[in-house]
Amino acid sequence: MDHPRITFIGAGNMAASIVGGLVESGQPATAINASDPYPQSLEKLREIAPVITHADNNSAVDGADVIILAVKPQVMADVCTGIASAVQASGALVISIAAGITIDSMRNWLGDQTAIVRCMPNTPALLGVGATGLYANEQVSEQQRSFAENILRAVGIIRWVDEERALDAVTALSGSGPAYFFLFMESMIDAGISQGLDRETATELALQTGLGAARMAMENNVDLVELRRRVTSPGGTTQAAVENFEAQGLRTLVSDAMQAAAARAETMAKEMG
Numbered sequence: 403m404d405h406p407r408i409t410f411i412g413a414g415n416m417a418a419s420i421v422g423g424l425v426e427s428g429q430p431a432t433a434i435n436a437s438d439p440y441p442q443s444l445e446k447l448r449e450i451a452p453v454i455t456h457a458d459n460n461s462a463v464d465g466a467d468v469i470i471l472a473v474k475p476q477v478m479a480d481v482c483t484g485i486a487s488a489v490q491a492s493g494a495l496v497i498s499i500a501a502g503i504t505i506d507s508m509r510n511w512l513g514d515q516t517a518i519v520r521c522m523p524n525t526p527a528l529l530g531v532g533a534t535g536l537y538a539n540e541q542v543s544e545q546q547r548s549f550a551e552n553i554l555r556a557v558g559i560i561r562w563v564d565e566e567r568a569l570d571a572v573t574a575l576s577g578s579g580p581a582y583f584f585l586f587m588e589s590m591i592d593a594g595i596s597q598g599l600d601r602e603t604a605t606e607l608a609l610q611t612g613l614g615a616a617r618m619a620m621e622n623n624v625d626l627v628e629l630r631r632r633v634t635s636p637g638g639t640t641q642a643a644v645e646n647f648e649a650q651g652l653r654t655l656v657s658d659a660m661q662a663a664a665a666r667a668e669t670m671a672k673e674m675g
């Protein structure tokens with residue numbers, strides 16, 4: 403099978419970014435179906451590519467090889483129970499991108515033997531530079547694993563994890579991670595302004611610095627500690643700032659925040675499972 407027939411349930415932000423990446427990577431739009439109760443979301447999706455749209459989830463699932471559940475965790479139970487018979491009849495692979503919804507919950511709603519890949523992408527997928535962690539249950543075949551890989555690779559890098567629990571750590575790191583960097587850049591901009599820069603200048607310098615640092619970390623074959631050492635002249639300005647970060651417990655702060663995110667993913671699984 404050259405191109406699997408892919409169905410998106412939910413045509414929001416994440417679905418739109420994955421559709422964009424898929425079509426760019428050669429998946430024909432005519433082999434993509436999407437359903438959403440909100441016609442405007444479907445129209446927006448068709449501005450990206452001429453996919454086949456449905457108001458009804460079951461009609462979108464009909465004939466699919468891969469079904470991507472791209473709805474909010476809160477509506478997942480209703481969506482899954484509503485398409486369960488059609489999913490069982492199709493034998494399709496189900497891919498969920500919802501935070502904190504476990505494979506056990508999905509098997510309860512969809513049927514025991516459903517092949518499920520649970521994954522956690524992030525919003526840079528919108529630009530094709532996402533980072534996704536994936537986990538497959540036993541029912542997923544080799545061919546279905548490669549479908550899942552190709553779909554998520556169309557919007558960035560992918561990493562399989564061996565245990566489903568690890569997806570909570572992936573959520574805490576790369577799923578929520580873009581927001582941490584935005585917060586850090588916001589803080590740098592505010593600090594620059596309070597030291598006398600105008601907002602536009604502070605913003606431009608902070609964003610370009612973020613981009614430059616990320617590119618250096620990815621493109622130079624040098625580890626982060628060494629890259630940091632090269633910026634930090636002994637007795638200079640960077641040392642003064644970094645010592646302040648360390649003294650105020652930046653590492654503990656980051657670790658505690660990521661633990662809160664992972665714990666929230668676990669609680670969501672209990673609340674919505």
Ligand SMILES: NC(=O)C1=CN([C@@H]2O[C@H](COP(=O)(O)OP(=O)(O)OC[C@H]3O[C@@H](n4cnc5c(N)ncnc54)[C@H](OP(=O)(O)O)[C@@H]3O)[C@@H](O)[C@H]2O)C=CC1
Pocket residue numbers: 411412413414415416417437438439440443459472473474475477481499500501522523524525577
């Ligand atoms: N945003 C992020 O950073 C990340 C999000 N995720 C996960 O991705 C998933 C989707 O998020 P996102 O794209 O941001 O959300 P959106 O709200 O943009 O998209 C969800 C879409 O599903 C539609 N929908 C609601 N009910 C149904 C239904 N019964 N059947 C079909 N479609 C329905 C919604 O319509 P309507 O607007 O009318 O309700 C909406 O268009 C979430 O589960 C989230 O946890 C994963 C990684 C990162």
Ligand SMILES: O=C(O)[C@@H]1CCC=N1
Pocket residue numbers: 501573577578
């Ligand atoms: O905040 C959330 O719950 C979702 C999951 C990861 C990013 N956004």
